[in-house]
Amino acid sequence: MSEEANIRPVTSVAGFYAIAYEMETDAVERYKVLADQMQTHNNSELVRIFLDLARAEGLHAEEIRRMAGDLGVESKSGPIGSWRSESPEAADLSAAHYLMTPRDALLMALAGEERAVAFYTGLAAAATDPAVRKLAEEFVAEETEHVELCHRLLQRYAPAGAERYEDPDPPLAGD
Amino acid sequence: MSATAPLTCKPGDYKSDIKPIWCPGCGDYHVLMALTRAFAALGLSPEQTVVVSGIGCSSRIPAYTSCYGFHGVHGRSLAVAAGLKIVRPDLTVVVTSGDGDGYSIGGNHFLHACRRNVDLTYVVMDNHIYGMTKGQPSPTTEPDFDTALTPGGTGVRPFNPLVVALASGANFVARAYSGNPHDTASLIVEAVRHPGFSFIEVLSPCVTYRPDQRAWKERVHSAPVSATDDSARAARRLMTDDGFNLGVLYRGNRLPYQPTAVAVTSDLAEFEKGFEI
Numbered sequence: 392m393s394e395e396a397n398i399r400p401v402t403s404v405a406g407f408y409a410i411a412y413e414m415e416t417d418a419v420e421r422y423k424v425l426a427d428q429m430q431t432h433n434n435s436e437l438v439r440i441f442l443d444l445a446r447a448e449g450l451h452a453e454e455i456r457r458m459a460g461d462l463g464v465e466s467k468s469g470p471i472g473s474w475r476s477e478s479p480e481a482a483d484l485s486a487a488h489y490l491m492t493p494r495d496a497l498l499m500a501l502a503g504e505e506r507a508v509a510f511y512t513g514l515a516a517a518a519t520d521p522a523v524r525k526l527a528e529e530f531v532a533e534e535t536e537h538v539e540l541c542h543r544l545l546q547r548y549a550p551a552g553a554e555r556y557e558d559p560d561p562p563l564a565g566d
Numbered sequence: 567m568s569a570t571a572p573l574t575c576k577p578g579d580y581k582s583d584i585k586p587i588w589c590p591g592c593g594d595y596h597v598l599m600a601l602t603r604a605f606a607a608l609g610l611s612p613e614q615t616v617v618v619s620g621i622g623c624s625s626r627i628p629a630y631t632s633c634y635g636f637h638g639v640h641g642r643s644l645a646v647a648a649g650l651k652i653v654r655p656d657l658t659v660v661v662t663s664g665d666g667d668g669y670s671i672g673g674n675h676f677l678h679a680c681r682r683n684v685d686l687t688y689v690v691m692d693n694h695i696y697g698m699t700k701g702q703p704s705p706t707t708e709p710d711f712d713t714a715l716t717p718g719g720t721g722v723r724p725f726n727p728l729v730v731a732l733a734s735g736a737n738f739v740a741r742a743y744s745g746n747p748h749d750t751a752s753l754i755v756e757a758v759r760h761p762g763f764s765f766i767e768v769l770s771p772c773v774t775y776r777p778d779q780r781a782w783k784e785r786v787h788s789a790p791v792s793a794t795d796d797s798a799r800a801a802r803r804l805m806t807d808d809g810f811n812l813g814v815l816y817r818g819n820r821l822p823y824q825p826t827a828v829a830v831t832s833d834l835a836e837f838e839k840g841f842e843i
Contacts, residue, residue: 424599428590470577470606471755476746485745485771485780487590562700562774 401514405462407523408455410473411530412464414510415452417478418503419445425487425496432489440496448480451533479506480534490556494548501541507534577602580612582632589697591780593744593770594624597691600747601627601660604754608658615658618647620672623698624664624691624770641671644679644688651684652825658758659685665692669705669725676727680734683762685822689754690727690765691744693772693779701775727767729804732797732816737762739800739816743786744770749812756814762822769810782810789813 401407422445429437456464472478480503488495508531515527580602588594605615615633619625621640628635634657638646647661668676668690679688694711696702703716705725712719731739738760742750750768757764769786771779789807793814794800800816807815 420599424595425590427585428588428595431585431587432590470603471751472603472748475749477748484595485591485593485773485783488773489590491590 400517401523401527402520404520404522404526405459406467407514407526408459408462408464409466412452412455412459413466413468413473414478414480414507415448415455417472418448418480418482419452421482421484422448424484425482425499428487434489436493437491437496440493444482444496444500447537479510480504488556490558492548492551494545494551497541497545497548501538501545504534504537504541508538574609575606575612577606580605580615580631580633582630584629586626586630588623588626589772589774591771591773592623593693593768593772594627594691596744596747597624597662597689597750597768597770598627598630600742600744600750600754601662601689602631603747603751604758605631605633607751607755608758610658614656615660616647616650617660617662618643618650619662620667621698622664622667622696623772624662625667627662641667641673642675643667644672644675644686647686648679648682648684651686652823655685660687660689660754660758663688663690664697664704665690665694665706665727666696666702666704669727673705673725677730677734680731680736680763680765682823683735683737683820685761685763687754687757687764688766689757689768691768691770692727693770693776694724695772695775697772697775726804728765728815729801731765732800732804735763735820736765736816737818737820737822738764738814739804740764740766740814741789741812742766742768743782743810743812744768745783746786746812753814760817762818762820785810786812789815793817795819 401410422441426438426441426445429441466473482499482503486499511527511530511534515524515531518524518527586595586598612633617628617631617633618636618638619628620638620643625637628637636646643661643663647659651659663672692706694704694706696704701713703711703720707720707724709721709723710719728739728741738757740753740757742753744750753766757766769782771782773780787810789811793816795817804815
């Protein structure tokens with residue numbers, strides 16, 4: 392989903408913080424949208440999960456803002472964003488489904504965290520500024536912790552059987 | 567586009583407090599996101615921006631924005647929008663529609679809106695189905711789409727909206743994919759800035775009635791050639807493309823429609839004199 396090649400090379404610490412902040416705030420936005428969707432469909436368990444995920448990403452965003460200090464986190468890309476398709480950590484809204492389970496939600500979060508690890512790994516490898524490389528490596532470690540957290544949370548939810556996705560009153564008029 | 571000074575609104579400032587009721591996974595969520603990002607990038611004032619729609623899932627968008635909106639009659643959004651833009655050229659007018667609303671019920675208005683070339687941006691969320699009414703085939707549904715409603719498929723050749731738009735005189739023709747909201751936002755920005763009638767077809771999956779459209783994300787790709795202002799060349803490209811080329815496909819240079827200036831009187835007595843026998 393993400394297209395790292397579409398962002399400009401990160402050549403400064405300020406640029407790094409701006410990109411990292413944008414990624415986190417995009418992730419917050421997507422999780423809030425998903426929480427709203429689940430609210431509309433009266434799935435309170437998933438509302439709670441998506442709001443928890445939004446809160447976690449929001450805390451990370453604030454941590455980045457604090458780290459950036461006077462450098463700020465203003466994106467040079469403006470409201471459209473730095474990526475052509477989607478920022479790496481943003482949940483894939485198109486993967487949502489009205490019958491999705493908590494496990495599906497966590498798998499969605501896991502995929503986002505894995506994309507974030509891949510993004511920062513690539514950024515560290517390409518960085519020419521040692522300070523940017525060091526920061527990128529720190530963020531790889533941070534996002535890797537998030538990946539591990541997702542794996543631990545996933546152990547609470549066994550994979551659902553096919554019957555979980557069977558709707559006794561399916562919307563598809565054609566079947 | 568209006569000539570107001572750029573604002574510093576954030577995309578969220580263009581969203582209303584009303585939560586969308588689309589199905590989870592619907593591409594229209596991404597289009598709403600792209601639209602608000604585009605408005606923020608353009609620095610539009612919500613009070614100087616109008617979102618007009620007809621009927622259907624995608625036509626719910628005006629309610630979800632903080633701009634002025636008009637949720638109109640089925641298929642008639644372009645007529646409303648053209649009238650509005652002609653009398654209030656200072657406003658930025660964006661029309662949102664779907665393939666049923668825009669190409670079937672509103673098909674005739676589509677042709678003439680392209681022909682008139684009023685300075686509007688028309689965003690059609692195409693999911694090849696009537697989603698709101700439970701999955702009937704639309705003008706862009708594949709002929710072999712087999713359902714209980716259409717056993718064996720309709721057997722009817724689908725409408726090619728981009729070719730029709732071009733042939734009818736649209737001044738800007740583009741295709742986007744909802745799953746690329748940043749790209750879609752960039753195209754909306756370009757369309758609003760381009761003078762005249764700008765048409766963007768957004769492939770926006772209906773995951774409820776067309777779950778097969780989840781695979782669109784693997785099928786879409788950037789157009790291999792840049793936009794042309796040569797309508798004949800654009801027509802050849804559009805007639806032969808695979809339906810998944812994304813980007814600006816035609817950028818014309820026709821001047822937007824300007825209504826003939828007519829003196830307007832607010833004096834009723836003077837107006838009535840014109841009807842004296």
